[in-house]
Amino acid sequence: MSEKSLTLANINRCNIPKGNVGMELEIESKYRLPDIIGWNIHQEGSLRGDYACEYVSYEPFKYSVYKEHLNILLSSLSKFRKHIDENSIRTSFHVHFNVCNSTPVEIWTTAVLYWLLETPMMQYCGPSRQGNRFCLRLKDAEAILRVASADLLNDLHMSRPFTAFRNNIRYGAMNLSSINKFGSLEFRGMRGTLDYDILINWMTGLERIVEQKVFTSPSEVLNYYINKGAQALLDKVFDNHFFNKYINTAKNYDKEILLSAGLLTDIAYIHDWKEYEESINKTYSKQKKEEKFLLDIEEARRIINEVE
Amino acid sequence: MGDKMYSKEDVLHTLHETVCLYKGLPVIVFVSNDLKDDQIMIQYTNGKSEVINYTESEFNYSAPEIGYVNYRNSAYYLSRSPIRGRKQGLDVSNLITDPDLPPGEKRNLLKSKSLSSCITNKYPNFSVILIDIREGLIKSLAFSRLFALGRVDYRLIGVFFRGRLVGNVIKNTNKVKIHQISGRDIIVKLFLEQRGSINE
Numbered sequence: 001m002s003e004k005s006l007t008l009a010n011i012n013r014c015n016i017p018k019g020n021v022g023m024e025l026e027i028e029s030k031y032r033l034p035d036i037i038g039w040n041i042h043q044e045g046s047l048r049g050d051y052a053c054e055y056v057s058y059e060p061f062k063y064s065v066y067k068e069h070l071n072i073l074l075s076s077l078s079k080f081r082k083h084i085d086e087n088s089i090r091t092s093f094h095v096h097f098n099v100c101n102s103t104p105v106e107i108w109t110t111a112v113l114y115w116l117l118e119t120p121m122m123q124y125c126g127p128s129r130q131g132n133r134f135c136l137r138l139k140d141a142e143a144i145l146r147v148a149s150a151d152l153l154n155d156l157h158m159s160r161p162f163t164a165f166r167n168n169i170r171y172g173a174m175n176l177s178s179i180n181k182f183g184s185l186e187f188r189g190m191r192g193t194l195d196y197d198i199l200i201n202w203m204t205g206l207e208r209i210v211e212q213k214v215f216t217s218p219s220e221v222l223n224y225y226i227n228k229g230a231q232a233l234l235d236k237v238f239d240n241h242f243f244n245k246y247i248n249t250a251k252n253y254d255k256e257i258l259l260s261a262g263l264l265t266d267i268a269y270i271h272d273w274k275e276y277e278e279s280i281n282k283t284y285s286k287q288k289k290e291e292k293f294l295l296d297i298e299e300a301r302r303i304i305n306e307v308e
Numbered sequence: 309m310g311d312k313m314y315s316k317e318d319v320l321h322t323l324h325e326t327v328c329l330y331k332g333l334p335v336i337v338f339v340s341n342d343l344k345d346d347q348i349m350i351q352y353t354n355g356k357s358e359v360i361n362y363t364e365s366e367f368n369y370s371a372p373e374i375g376y377v378n379y380r381n382s383a384y385y386l387s388r389s390p391i392r393g394r395k396q397g398l399d400v401s402n403l404i405t406d407p408d409l410p411p412g413e414k415r416n417l418l419k420s421k422s423l424s425s426c427i428t429n430k431y432p433n434f435s436v437i438l439i440d441i442r443e444g445l446i447k448s449l450a451f452s453r454l455f456a457l458g459r460v461d462y463r464l465i466g467v468f469f470r471g472r473l474v475g476n477v478i479k480n481t482n483k484v485k486i487h488q489i490s491g492r493d494i495i496v497k498l499f500l501e502q503r504g505s506i507n508e
Contacts, residue, residue, distance in 0.1 A: 048314035089311045128311060131370025133322075136390045140371035143389040143404040172390040219490070226493045258501070261494045262454065263470070269490030 005277055008107065009100040011160055011284045014183060019060025021203070022096035022184060023070065026192050028052045031083035036076045038069050046134065047090055051083075060098050060184075063207070067200060074196050081194055089128045091192025092135065095203055096184035097210045104161040105217055105277045108152075110185065112218035112268055113237065114174055114209050116225065116260050118189075120250035121243060122173060124202065126191045135173040135188040138263060139256070144172050145266045152270050156283040185210065205243040212237055217273035222261055230257050312363050316345050319362060322369070323348060326397025327418055327427075329368040330360065334427045336419060337362075337369075337397060353424040369396045375453025375470070377426040379417055383448040383456035384409065385471040386426065406471040429453065434503055435482055441465055452502040469495050 009016045026044055027033065029051040035041060036055065044054040061069050077084070085091070099107050114121075115138045122129060122137055131140050138144065151164035165177040175186040190202050214236050215221045225233045230253070238244035247253050313319050316339075324339040328350075335350035343349065343359065350367075351357040360367060374386045385406040393401055400414045409417065417423055425431065434451045441447070441459055448458030448468070457477065460466040467475035467484050474495050475486035484503070486496050 048318070087311075089313075131372075133371070133393070133396045136371060136388065139373070141388040141390040141402075143387040146387075146404065168392050169390050171392050222491060222494065226491075226497075255501075258494070258497060261491075262498045265491030265494055266470075266472075 005103045005105075006281050006284050007101050007103055008161075008179065008183060011104070011280070012180065012183075014100065016100040017060045017098055017183065018062070020063045020098050021057075021066045021207075022060045022098075022182075023057045023066070023203075024094040024096075025055045025073065026052075026091040026093070027055070027077070028085045028088045028091055028192075029080060029083050030085075031080055033080055034076060036073055039073055048088075049085075060096070066203070070199060070203075071196060074194050074199075077194055084194065086191070086193050086195075087128070088192060089132065090134070092129075092188060093190040093192055093199055093202075095187045095190075095206055096178060096182060097187075097206065098183060099179060099185050099210075100183040103277060104280055105273050107162070107179065107185065108218050108267075108273075109215050109221060110210050110212075111148075111174065111176065112264055113212065113215060113221050114187075114206070115264055116221060116233075116257060117209070117237070117247065118173060119256035119260060120247045120253035121205065122189045123250045124198075124243075124246060125189045126193075129173075129189055129191050134171055136171055137173050137189075138260060141172060142263050144169065144176075145263060148176075148267045149270060152267060152276075156279060160284075161280065201242045201246075205238070205241060208238055208241055208243070218264070218268040219273060222264060222268045225257070225261055230254050312346070316341075319346075319348065321394040322396045323362065326369075326395050326399040327372065327423065328397040329372055329427070330364075331366045332428065334372060334424050351419075353419065353421045371396075372398060372427045373429075373453070374398070374423075374426055376431075376450030376456050377417065377422050378432070378449050379420060379422040381446045381449070383450040383458060383468070384417075385456075386423075426453065438465070438477060438482060454498055455502060467499075469498075 026047055028047055028049040032051050033053060038058050039055045040058055042054045042056055044052065055073055057069065118137050119139055129135055147164050147169060151162060154164060162176060162179040165179065167177050170177040173187065173189040175188055178184050178186040187206050190199065193199065215224065234244045234247055313322060320339045323337045326337055327334050328337050330350050333352060335352055338349040346361045346363050347359050348362045349357055349359050371388060377384050377386050387404050388398060388402050389404055391402050395402060398418065400411050403414055405414060431451050432449060437449045437451055437457050441457055448456055450456035454470055456468045458466050458468055465477040466473045467477065474489060475484055477484055486492055486499065
């Protein structure tokens with residue numbers, strides 16, 4: 001990202017939440033569950049049972065403390081574990097990564113990198129999460145790429161980046177409609193387990209993808225994959241993280257990554273990404289100046305009126 | 309899958325009139341009050357129907373793999389949209405076709421043997437399609453979930469990748485040339501995987 005590149009927060013004129021990660025754990029229980037510090041409890045319409053609920057992190061947590069908060073949640077729930085259906089097809093664990101401080105091109109790079117590795121990664125989430133209507137993978141619901149293309153080809157003067165992702169198409173394993181709603185990229189793939197290690201492996205794997213600085217555009221991701229191969233890509237992204245080895249053991253991982261790469265050619269080369277970023281910067285810097293000019297006139301009028 | 313649902317109402321909202329898989333074959337599911345709690349009626353594309361339990365291990369309601377479908381002598385590219393809805397199986401509300409089909413026609417497509425061939429990954433041979441296009445019997449047809457051939461103009465037969473023109477068949481041969489486009493190497497790799505040979 002160059003110094004002048006506008007972030008999502010700059011473009012949308014919103015405040016940046018301090019934390020990095022938000023979490024939601026959906027639970028179907030036969031027993032009333034307790035309030036837990038740092039977590040809000042919500043009712044969730046897609047869940048079933050008398051004591052079904054969703055624990056939502058009170059605020060986005062910083063990377064340095066989210067593990068601690070998750071540990072508090074899971075430890076508090078451990079004594080109720082026998083009453084909780086961890087194999088329910090409806091429950092899940094969602095992770096929101098704060099992307100307010102990222103540029104649209106950085107967010108697209110994250111999205112393409114995740115989608116490229118999604119199928120083998122999601123095998124980790126369990127059999128009930130494959131082809132599940134609440135978290136469809138790119139290979140299950142590739143029509144999301146039509147929306148992505150439309151968004152990327154939108155006239156920037158008419159609509160801000162990511163506005164094509166409306167709330168009614170949020171059942172992908174990666175949900176891009178949360179970008180303009182919450183300023184976060186949501187990952188919905190994981191099942192509603194109470195196993196700390198599984199959840200942490202998943203979250204830290206996603207964190208590697210979201211926070212990577214190696215690739216600066218979607219085309220760079222695909223070019224690297226096609227030139228160097230899947231293993232080199234995994235080494236670059238995950239290094240010694242659990243997912244580097246895990247993906248190697250996932251069923252048909254190399255074929256699945258190639259198939260995803262084929263789907264992603266729709267959007268990875270849709271722009272010269274530097275030019276796209278420049279046009280975003282130009283459009284929204286200009287709008288900002290125009291708005292400031294109008295505000296200055298407004299202020300001048302107010303002062304004149306006061307003097308008169 | 310085939311995991312048990314919470315209530316009969318859930319089964320109705322999630323599976324009724326959607327395409328799921330039974331023993332690897334696509335079937336349309338019907339849920340009615342006449343059936344017991346776990347029972348559903350399934351209809352195969354040949355019209356035969358039977359009553360089964362949706363909790364059987366051989367019943368699968370995860371999203372089926374789709375792609376090109378050869379329907380009424382033309383290739384259509386199918387994809388699913390991740391819409392927020394209650395249907396788990398494939399249905400008119402979550403199915404997108406390219407070229408676009410009206411809802412009534414989509415409903416027919418969902419019940420067709422064409423969709424069955426797509427889901428079970430059965431496609432006509434590349435060479436057979438080529439002959440039929442050259443003889444003017446058809447305009448376009450797919451030979452895999454990802455690739456189709458189609459007449460571009462009176463001289464040219466195009467190679468289409470998921471609805472996008474990416475190459476052409478070399479005149480008077482069975483060989484294909486993939487154009488110099490972005491992501492070409494990936495498309496060539498996929499083509500080789502599905503067709504076996506190519507003319508660079």
